[in-house]
Amino acid sequence: MSEPLFQRVALIGIGLIGSSLAHNIRARKLAGHVAITTRRAATLARAEALGLGDSYHLDASDAVRDADLVILCVPVGSCGAVTKEIAGALRPGAIVSDVGSVKGAIVQQMQPHLPSHVHFVPAHPIAGTEQSGPDAGFLELFDNRWCILTPVEGTDEAAVAKLRAFWEACGSDVEIMTPEHHDLVLAIVSHVPHLIAYNIVGTAADLETVTQSEVVKFSASGFRDFTRIAASDPTMWRDVFLTNRDAVLEMLARFSEDLASLQRAIRWGDGETLFDLFTRTRAIRRGVIEAGQDTAKPDFGRDHSPAPSAPPTQTPED
Ligand SMILES: NC(=O)C1=CN([C@@H]2O[C@H](COP(=O)(O)OP(=O)(O)OC[C@H]3O[C@@H](n4cnc5c(N)ncnc54)[C@H](O)[C@@H]3O)[C@@H](O)[C@H]2O)C=CC1
Numbered sequence: 001m002s003e004p005l006f007q008r009v010a011l012i013g014i015g016l017i018g019s020s021l022a023h024n025i026r027a028r029k030l031a032g033h034v035a036i037t038t039r040r041a042a043t044l045a046r047a048e049a050l051g052l053g054d055s056y057h058l059d060a061s062d063a064v065r066d067a068d069l070v071i072l073c074v075p076v077g078s079c080g081a082v083t084k085e086i087a088g089a090l091r092p093g094a095i096v097s098d099v100g101s102v103k104g105a106i107v108q109q110m111q112p113h114l115p116s117h118v119h120f121v122p123a124h125p126i127a128g129t130e131q132s133g134p135d136a137g138f139l140e141l142f143d144n145r146w147c148i149l150t151p152v153e154g155t156d157e158a159a160v161a162k163l164r165a166f167w168e169a170c171g172s173d174v175e176i177m178t179p180e181h182h183d184l185v186l187a188i189v190s191h192v193p194h195l196i197a198y199n200i201v202g203t204a205a206d207l208e209t210v211t212q213s214e215v216v217k218f219s220a221s222g223f224r225d226f227t228r229i230a231a232s233d234p235t236m237w238r239d240v241f242l243t244n245r246d247a248v249l250e251m252l253a254r255f256s257e258d259l260a261s262l263q264r265a266i267r268w269g270d271g272e273t274l275f276d277l278f279t280r281t282r283a284i285r286r287g288v289i290e291a292g293q294d295t296a297k298p299d300f301g302r303d304h305s306p307a308p309s310a311p312p313t314q315t316p317e318d
């Protein structure tokens with residue numbers, strides 16, 4: 001039998017992403033030992049009841065001691081404090097990584113606390129759901145999803161290659177980019193869409209002339225999808241918007257301009273402008289499906305969109 005990739009992996013935070021990683025590490029035998037630590041005793045007890053690890057620690061330093069891979073799976077805004085707490089216990093040569101949805105802030109918050117004898121390789125799996133907590137994780141979460149690594153210049157290449165091998169073993173395709181570029185891309189494909197969902201569901205909830213039960217009763221699939229996204233974890237998403245402020249504001253400014261021009265087209269009965277945009281956007285949807293990046297997989301049991309093999313000449317909404 002071949003050796004596992006790592007001897008001891010420490011997972012800090014055991015919510016959706018941490019527990020999905022635990023399932024992967026165990027099922028695919030990626031480590032000899034999985035040490036789990038989280039802030040709250042009740043969450044740790046739940047992780048233990050689910051059998052997610054080999055050892056369970058309320059003190060994060062105990063979990064990371066002797067670990068050759070440490071992954072922070074906590075909200076972005078907590079990563080700096082957690083790194084400061086564990087820094088003194090990190091073993092020389094350890095790879096320290098994270099899964100945060102924002103990367104520039106992660107580098108800024110974590111790097112100053114890290115000793116020079118560890119390898120810091122930030123990571124972001126572009127895979128998730130609106131659920132949180134240790135019960136939410138599942139083995140297939142990262143299958144055929146992207147995982148973006150954002151090592152800073154000068155990072156040990158062997159460490160990057162080893163973390164790449166880890167994510168590939170979890171089923172992901174890996175791409176490397178700078179933290180700054182990551183944050184711009186994610187602002188438009190993930191962060192602004194979540195903000196729009198939070199906003200539209202909030203707007204519907206505040207309407208005086210339409211009751212909340214009517215919103216629930218008559219929500220067509222478009223609104224239903226927004227309600228799923230707007231059910232995502234408030235702490236996690238607060239931190240995303242506070243830490244990716246500049247990129248989100250830049251993309252929101254462009255979004256608002258484009259929205260204003262649609263508003264104008266509707267006001268002036270300019271059907272051509274509407275039709276042209278809707279034709280261009282339909283082509284993008286086909287590209288997403290052909291690339292196999294339709295995250296709304298029926299096997300997640302939350303959505304009934306057709307699988308990526310849908311016929312390319314018809315959008316699923318046709
Ligand atoms: N939810 C999603 O769809 C995705 C989330 N991410 C990123 O993954 C990270 C974790 O997100 P989820 O697993 O969804 O969150 P979650 O809310 O399911 O789990 C977070 C875990 O961290 C623990 N925690 C929070 N603050 C802590 C602290 N200061 N010290 C120790 N433990 C602490 C919580 O008790 C919980 O166990 C976030 O940075 C998020 O941006 C990345 C990709 C997808």
Ligand SMILES: O=C(O)C(=O)Cc1ccc(O)cc1
Pocket residue numbers: 100101125126127128129130190229295
């Ligand atoms: O549930 C969804 O639709 C998501 O968009 C999941 C998600 C949330 C945050 C990320 O940083 C990456 C993926």
